[in-house]
Amino acid sequence: MNEMRMTDLATQFAAICGTANVQRGDSIDTRYQSDWLGTKESAPAIVVRPGETAEVAAVMKLCAETRTPVIPFGGNSGLSGGTVARAEDQVVLLSLERMNKVRRIDRAGMYMVAEAGCIIQNLHQAVEAEGLMFPLVFGAKGTAQIGGALGTNAGGLNVIRHGSARALCMGLEVVTAAGEVMDLLPALKKNNTGYDLVNLMVGSEGTLGIITATSLKLVPPPLAQATAMVKVRDVDAALELMNMTQARTGGRIEAFELIGRLMYELPVTYLDHVTAPFDEAPDLAVLMEIGAATKEDAEIGADGTVALEAQLESILADAFEAELVHDAVIARSAAQRANFWALREGTLDAMQKHGNWVMNDISFQVSDLPGAIADMEAAFAAIAPGPFCVAFGHMGDGNLHINARPYDRDPSESPEEVKAIKDAVRDTVIKWRGSISAEHGIGTDKQRDMKQLKDPVAYEMMKSIKAALDPHNLLNPGKVLM
Numbered sequence: 001m002n003e004m005r006m007t008d009l010a011t012q013f014a015a016i017c018g019t020a021n022v023q024r025g026d027s028i029d030t031r032y033q034s035d036w037l038g039t040k041e042s043a044p045a046i047v048v049r050p051g052e053t054a055e056v057a058a059v060m061k062l063c064a065e066t067r068t069p070v071i072p073f074g075g076n077s078g079l080s081g082g083t084v085a086r087a088e089d090q091v092v093l094l095s096l097e098r099m100n101k102v103r104r105i106d107r108a109g110m111y112m113v114a115e116a117g118c119i120i121q122n123l124h125q126a127v128e129a130e131g132l133m134f135p136l137v138f139g140a141k142g143t144a145q146i147g148g149a150l151g152t153n154a155g156g157l158n159v160i161r162h163g164s165a166r167a168l169c170m171g172l173e174v175v176t177a178a179g180e181v182m183d184l185l186p187a188l189k190k191n192n193t194g195y196d197l198v199n200l201m202v203g204s205e206g207t208l209g210i211i212t213a214t215s216l217k218l219v220p221p222p223l224a225q226a227t228a229m230v231k232v233r234d235v236d237a238a239l240e241l242m243n244m245t246q247a248r249t250g251g252r253i254e255a256f257e258l259i260g261r262l263m264y265e266l267p268v269t270y271l272d273h274v275t276a277p278f279d280e281a282p283d284l285a286v287l288m289e290i291g292a293a294t295k296e297d298a299e300i301g302a303d304g305t306v307a308l309e310a311q312l313e314s315i316l317a318d319a320f321e322a323e324l325v326h327d328a329v330i331a332r333s334a335a336q337r338a339n340f341w342a343l344r345e346g347t348l349d350a351m352q353k354h355g356n357w358v359m360n361d362i363s364f365q366v367s368d369l370p371g372a373i374a375d376m377e378a379a380f381a382a383i384a385p386g387p388f389c390v391a392f393g394h395m396g397d398g399n400l401h402i403n404a405r406p407y408d409r410d411p412s413e414s415p416e417e418v419k420a421i422k423d424a425v426r427d428t429v430i431k432w433r434g435s436i437s438a439e440h441g442i443g444t445d446k447q448r449d450m451k452q453l454k455d456p457v458a459y460e461m462m463k464s465i466k467a468a469l470d471p472h473n474l475l476n477p478g479k480v481l482m
């Protein structure tokens, strides 16, 4: 019966989107059959790839009529199980990949309108040609789509300056669970007309609607950047250095990344294209970047250095005097800057070359970071000897990526230690009232934790919203809420 229904649906999808854009059974491409890491298998009954909003709406309408669940599918880089389909659910995977047009770049209004399937990196290139910047940058930018980035409220290396996807989203076009199109695309900076449905959709991981297009904030690119890799005394010192730099530059920090010893050593050891910035590995480093706001800051002096570099040098000299900083290397060329960033952005790759890890993506109030990190370091030291990486992440956002394992053993060989690591992270989040998901969303991985840790009134309100917008539980069922 189900089989007949799915065959019939696939035929109707083909009539809407074209036969080439519907896959079924054995014809389903392997890239739709697991998550990005290849660790979670996925078994959609049908994959459909609409090419425009009207097609998404028509597909969704059919799914609503037949009570067929739908998973919006972007670049599949979400890592929390948000795009994974269970065979028994007979799910339609709706891929936005063909909806990849930039509809408009408005220079005067400093925004663009892009379809949900646009790859983030392509958006960077599209606006760069217009002398503008779309400041959402993270490791998966060559794979992740803007619809998926909004679905998880992604944010990466320069959230400290520009905010995460939510802060960059000015408007949305969404297909609802009933297959209607909700047009909230105008890029209004002020709009106080009732509930903020754009904000509600961002971060909802495909459980409330399918994002088909968005209006995105653009900014002028920094006229120049000054970048340094800095050995800091400890986490307190890093925090002080960050606040001191914000004060001295008028809030022009573009990135401030905390890099613990292990996350420095792994890329240096495993990645051929990364060169060690220091002769001796630091216990704790910061990769910091400031941007120039004025032409004077961006001017190149007789010695070939940018004026902004002198400002960074002066800040670091004072930080050295104050014993916040032990050593620093300022990038004197584009290649040196690229090397610092290759080290930071290559961590996941290097970690995978070493083996499997217990990974967490958590956040704290920024001023709580020193205490929270100290708590986790103490807890990890009691679990097993050897290096763990606790202090690693986007310091300005209070977002830490706790990548841990007993160094010389695969986590699968030591389940008790893995459990202890997870418990230590969770206990610290509870103690400091942090968040169990700062970037990658809830998906299926963190549902239980969210249910237990979220304020119960807020959790029930989320369930009411889901029931109101998707009464038949068709949009990404079994994700986020339990």
Ligand SMILES: Cc1cc2nc3c(=O)[nH]c(=O)nc-3n(C[C@H](O)[C@H](O)[C@H](O)COP(=O)(O)OP(=O)(O)OC[C@H]3O[C@@H](n4cnc5c(N)ncnc54)[C@H](O)[C@@H]3O)c2cc1C
Binding pocket: 036, 071, 072, 073, 074, 075, 076, 077, 078, 079, 082, 083, 096, 116, 137, 138, 139, 140, 143, 144, 145, 146, 147, 148, 149, 150, 151, 152, 153, 154, 155, 156, 157, 205, 206, 207, 209, 210, 211, 212, 348, 438, 439, 440, 443, 476, 479
């Ligand atoms: C190497 C690497 C580095 C990363 N670094 C970061 C980082 O620094 N910061 C960060 O925040 N994240 C990071 N991520 C996570 C991930 O890239 C983001 O969550 C990403 O934005 C997801 O986009 P995607 O298109 O791949 O979405 P997918 O993985 O396809 O989907 C993610 C979720 O969004 C939903 N969804 C997808 N498209 C839509 C749509 N059009 N409408 C509604 N819902 C939709 C899906 O159903 C799913 O629940 C990283 C991932 C990798 C692999």
